[in-house]
Amino acid sequence: MTVKLDAKMPTGALAQKWDKHRFEMKLVNPANKRKYSIIIVGSGLAGGAAAATLSELGYDVKCFCFQDSPRRAHSIAAQGGINAAKNYQNDGDSIYRLFYDTIKGGDFRAREGNVYRLAQLSVNIIDQCVAQGVPFAREYGGLLANRSFGGAQVSRTFYARGQTGQQLLLGAYQALERQVARGGVKMFPRTEMLDLVVIDGRARGIITRDLVTGAIESHVADAVVLGTGGYGNVFFLSTNAQGTNATAIWRAYKRGAAFANPCFTQIHPTCIPVSGEYQSKLTLMSESLRNDGRVWVPIKAGDKRAAADIPETDRDYFLERKYPSFGNLAPRDIASRNAKEVCDEGRGVGESGLGVYLDFSDAIKRLGADVIRERYGNLFEMYQRITDENPYQVPMRIYPAVHYTMGGLWVDYNLMSNVDGLHVIGEANFSDHGAYRLGASALMQGLADGYFILPNTLGHYLASNKLDKVDDSHPAFREARTAVDERTNRFLSINGKRTVASFHRELGKVVWDYCGMSRNEAGLRLALEKIPQLRAEFWRDVNVPGSAAELNQALERAGRVADFMELAELMCIDALHRTESCGGHFREESQTPEGEALRDDANFTYAAAWEFAGEGKAPVLNREPLLFENVKLSQRSYK
Amino acid sequence: MATGRGFYRSLVGKKIVMGVTGLIWVGFVVGHAAGNLLVFRGPEALNSYSHFLKSTGELLWIVRAVLVVALVLHVIAAVQVTRQSRAARPVGYAKQEHQAATFASRTMRWGGALLLVFIVLHILHFTTGTVRPAGSFSTTDVYANMVTSFRIWWVAFFYVTSMAALGFHLFHGAWSSVRSIGVSPVSADPLKKKVSLGLALFLWLAFTAIPVAIFAGLIG
Amino acid sequence: MNLTLHVWRQAGPDAPGKMVRYEANDISPDMSFLEMLDVVNERLTAEGETPIAFDHDCREGICGACGLMINGIAHGPEKGTATCQLHMRSFSDGAAIYIEPWRARAFPVIRDLAVDRSSLDRIIQAGGFITAATGGSQDANAILVPKENVDDAMDSAACIGCGACAAACPNASASLFTAAKITHLGLLPQGQPERYRRALSMVGRMDLEGFGSCTLHGECQEACPKEISIDTITRMNRDFLRASVTGGRE
Known part of the structure; x- marks a missing residue:
């Protein structure tokens, strides 16, 4: 069975879509908001901003992060800056230009409507962050300073020294902590999501592990939001933080959420x-x-x-x-x-x-x-x-x-995956960057999703659906908990010879060599042989010391690496199927005589959303065609 | 909102109290040292200065009251701050290397205790005459009191030691007080304590010179 | 290079702990300190021992997760450097290295070298923010901020919340952490409306968490991987004093 991919793109002119959509979306009565509980996994720019904003609106929010504090989410490491179409420099910038640059930068593999909305909201983000006290660089006259950034010919990047991500995250973190103090957000640090619970086709909760005590817990909600970042650590060596992982999105994938464009990774x-x-x-x-x-x-x-x-x-x-x-x-x-x-x-x-x-x-x-x-x-x-x-x-x-990874869980215009109620924001989704992300646009997307888009669209979901009361005694929760327990015990009972890190390092090398900066059919086929072999060896010979009922960093890592082992395979499958070159996906078979990436628009102007078909079965490819009504597809040229 | 008690309940409030009271004492000690140096100009100069002080009547008692109150507050706050700070680290380090803390900053508490003992003995010795190491005490001839006392080696030694403690206490205290009460200007190198060092050196030298000079027979 | 490590091992929050000696051999001087611990942990795992638990994440000195007392110095011997950015070339071959967790009542040990620093989050909750709900903000350039002010604010805002200040402080005081946030927000026009209320509540929270008092040793400034100045503490005290006099109102 293939999933139905409806992007729910509003009709009408590009520039009016978001306004029109905001008007058409249903609202939750202010007095009723506190009755809705929302789970947000991840506390970075997207998750943290969403948690703070949803709580400001009055929703009952639970926010989870594996770090010891939400302030440590990996958004903090972004250095360079954040784009916004403010045109403060009077150098010809506009919302349309930012939109166009982003679409072109993504090599025409993103949705026009999403990207235009992103460019529109970029302006609000800067206003919001300045109001929070983010110390963006300024000129002597007191106005904001800008710089130009990779791939742009205008100066539209706002920055706070080389620590822009840190300052933006601290802005979101501080807003979040204000809500924690108010009681609107309950924060669960050092807690990792290990499964998604879907009841009657709707995401209704998650299973977590308390990383300090090892307790496995069920959390019930009316909607689940994943803002868990990218999966670059599949490569072992990456610029990502050590803990960054794909477990939340991978578990969601295995519960039915489609995974889009997994091979689109940024080097x-x-x-x-x-x-x-x-x-x-x-x-x-x-x-x-x-x-x-x-x-x-x-x-x-x-x-x-x-x-x-x-x-x-x-x-x-x-x-x-x-x-x-x-x-x-x-x-x-x-x-x-x-x-x-x-x-x-x-x-x-x-x-x-x-x-x-x-x-x-x-x-x-x-x-x-x-x-x-x-x-x-x-x-x-x-x-x-x-x-x-x-x-x-x-x-x-x-x-x-x-x-960075442009791929991620497939979401519609409302940032909802094909699993009702499961929303995915920031790097964890696939939405805005197409096949390649330009500099200073990840922060923009994370905050646009978290501050401005999700708080609107999530309300629409809650207001348009009648959600039955469920609690954690529901069979679906019990089944998920059991699955998590079994998996944990399995790691601990293998008692093999090799450390988790050694498997991770080996996996990373395979993916880097064959699904890295350039890819070809032979290499990808080889990787698709090697990865399952390595995975089998992992489950046979990994050594995870300690017990489940304690702080056990080797166990945490084992779970993450086990998921990377599966995700790596999907990346290679996706890279193999996309025989064109586009953005970060360079297929050696598809290049211009000068050696530049050569797209195949006739056959690949779509997002490839892969659907889990069961253990040991090939994933099912679903295509969301990408319509370009406003921009003309052109060969990306930076000559 | 902070009432006076709320203010004092916080550690920052206590430190501000210690800073203000400490600075009151710094002012007093500077004046005291300047007056005492008159000993080098002979008995008349010192005794008439002492006579002048006593002639101020209520003013002298007001100053004394302020000093006593400041001292009491300083000591109480110090004891409370010390107890809370000790409690803040129940398990210590096996190894700790100080990077910025000075001998002066690390001996504020013990040095302060020594100074408290000194102040009490000093008042009993020179103000009230209750303790008379030299056997005699004159209410008018301060000069003679000094000379007879500091000829005794252990009296001179006690004063010299205490004044070393005063120097260290002031070196850190004068500098940190202005920071505790939030009036010190922004500095490129905040740990530099030039003014404080000058003040501490001056006071230490002034107060040490007197017993040393008397013991060595240079005065009297 | 070969090293002798003395590492604090503690199985859980309430378990007793002790220093344990390990040999770390064939260490490259180009390794980071945490990579050296990774190597030791790989070996311990292979030998059937429990690896050493320590907090870490970004490994580029910005997330603030890592933090070890190394030879009695918070974050080790290099100034302005977080533990993850410390490299083994800072040590000599054959050296003995003492590795301990942050020590403070407000930072209880969770396991081995990992401590609970949620007290710092609660200090931020007390007022380390500007109340500006999403939406409704004016154009960013409508607020003019002198470059000097924003530069100074940025110096304080650079705090990574690692807790080294409190760990290095002989009094286990979190003054530098608290003061850095008070200074960051207090230097900006946006932070003015809540400036005095913020000073009162953050200072109050710091005491409640069980941190000690600042006696201006200056250890925090030396330990801070972002080299935040103790001038911020002066500023915090000034704001607190003023707030106490005015009752938090301007």
Whole structure:
């Protein structure tokens, strides 16, 4: 049986859709809001903002996060900034331009209506955040400052030093804590969602594990919202936090929610290169660095001279050369792929040869070290702390790393999945970025979903549906709890030889090699052989020490890695089926003569929403055709 | 909303009380040191200064009352703050390396206790004459009281030791008081305590010079 | 490099704990401190022992989850560096390293090196926010904020809530944490309406949580991975004093 994918896109002109929809949506009587209980899993920009806002509206909210405090959600690590179509710089920006840039950046694989709404709301987000006290950078006159950011030719990015995500998250966190104090939100930190409970086709609750005591608990609600972030940690090495995981969305997938475009992953071009086998994560250097840094490698392969000893004539500023109008600011996927290309040619720098230079010496000459320090001081310090090299003196070395996942649970215009009542927001859904996300738009999407979209659409769902009373003695809850218990006990009873981390590392390598920056049929087929083998070995030979009734970090990780093992397979299936190249998904079989991504609009202008068909069965592909009524599909060019 | 009790109930309130009372005592000690230095100008200068102070009548008693009240508040707040702070860390570290705390900041409590003992003995010694290490005490000849007492080695030693404690207490206390009461300006290097160091050094030198000079026979 | 670790092990909140000695061999100087612990944990797991529990997440110094007392110094020997950003090149071969959890009544140990810092969340709940419900805000550029003010506010807003200030404080005081938020919001025009009410309630909450008193040792500023200045504490005290005099009204 295939699921019905109705995007519920409002009719009418693009610019009027959201207004019209807001008018047409049903409202919950203010006095009745407190009678509705809402579960929100995740406390980042999307989840935290949604929890705070829904509580402000009067709903009874429970919010869950696996971290010890909602303030630690991984949104906090976003560095560069947040886009908004304010046109404060008078440089030709508009809502339509932001919309167009985002659609084009996503390589025409996102819904027009969703993206336009995102661009419209971007303006409100900045107003809201400033009202909360987010200390965005300002000019001497007191007005807000902007900078341009990867893939955009206007300055529309608002930022708070290199800690924009932190400041936006703290704004949402503080609003959330205000609601916790008021009693509108009950917060469950150090609690992980392990299953979704669906009753009569509607999401009615979740099963959680208290990570301190190990207690498995049932939580009942009228609606469930997942704001649990992306699944980049499938690659083991990524810029994501160690705890970031796909368990919540994967459990929802296995309960019937369609998973859309899982192969659309973002590789970020400016990360610190890998230095050793023990490495646990990759550190992103904000893309804003590309505003002043110039990317280059030696012209000759195998040139092992120190950067300073390589004269201008022996350097290849490959982004400036190939993309004269965007230069070093070419979009992330293009910058990443080009970096990989020059390294594959043997021109990479650093010990491993997997790195390119990001050189600030011209900018320092032109602007002075103080200006550069003012702009990027904390990033330079971070780089030096990790690499022991001073980027004021020697060029940084960077290499692409997994950063973001555009794919996620399929949602309609109301951010509701195909499972009634299950809403998915932020990076966890697939909605707005298509096949590639431009810089400074993840924060925008998370907050648009959390502050402005979900609080409206969730009310509409509650007001339009009659929900029966259920409690946790319902068979569906009992069944889910039992399943969680069994799974937990299974991990602990394997008593194998290999650690969870070693499986994770091996899985990551497979996915990176065959479903990373570029993909081809043979590689993907190989990965689809290797992953099930590895998964079988995992369930046979993993060693999870300790017990279930205590803080057990190995057990937590085992559950997450087990889900990654399954998700990785779905990613490869999706990547294999999409024989076109688009955005972050580069199929080697589908490229232009110049080696750029070549889309196949005739056959692939759709979102691929995969449906779980049962253990051991191939997932079912559902297609949501993407209609472009306002923009003309064009070859993405940044020349 | 904070009433006076609410204010004092909080640790910040207590610290503000300690800061204000501490600064009152800093002011007093500076004046006291300046007066005492008259000993170097001979018996007449010191004795007439002492006579002048006593002639102020009620004013002197007001000052004394303020000082006593300030001291009592300072000590009570210190005891309460210390108890709450000790309770704030029931299990200590196996190893702790201080990065910024100074000898002065870490000895505020013990040094303060020593100073309290000193103040009581000092009043019994020079103000009331209850304790007479030299056997004699004159209500008019302060100079003679000083000289006879500080010729005794253990009296001189007690004063010198106590004044070292005063110096340390003031070095941290004068600086931290203005921060506790929130009046210190923003600083690029907030841990630098130049003014406080100067003040502490001056007071320590002034108060130490007297017993040392007398014991060494340079005065009297 | 080879190291000798002395690590606090405690099976649960109410279990007794003790320092346990481990050998960490073949450690690369390019590893982060937490990666070194990962290596030790991998070995412990392989040997059938319980791995060491410690909080960590982003591993890039911004989430504030990690925090260890390393050789008696909160976050270890490098200034302005969170534990996850500390690298093993800061230690010499053969060194002995003492690793302990944050110690404070307000930070009870959950297991080994992981502590409960929810007290910091409750301090924020007491008033560490600007009341601005979603929607209804004016245009962002309608509020002018001098660059200097916003820069100073940002210095304080950089707090990652790791708790190192209280852990390093000889009095286990959370003054720097509380003052950083009071300063961030108090320096901005948006924060003015609640400025004095905020100072009163956040300071009150800090005491209720069982933190100690600030005696201005300055340890917090040295321990802070974001190098937040104790000037913020002066500002908090000033706001508190003023609030106490005016009863929280302007």
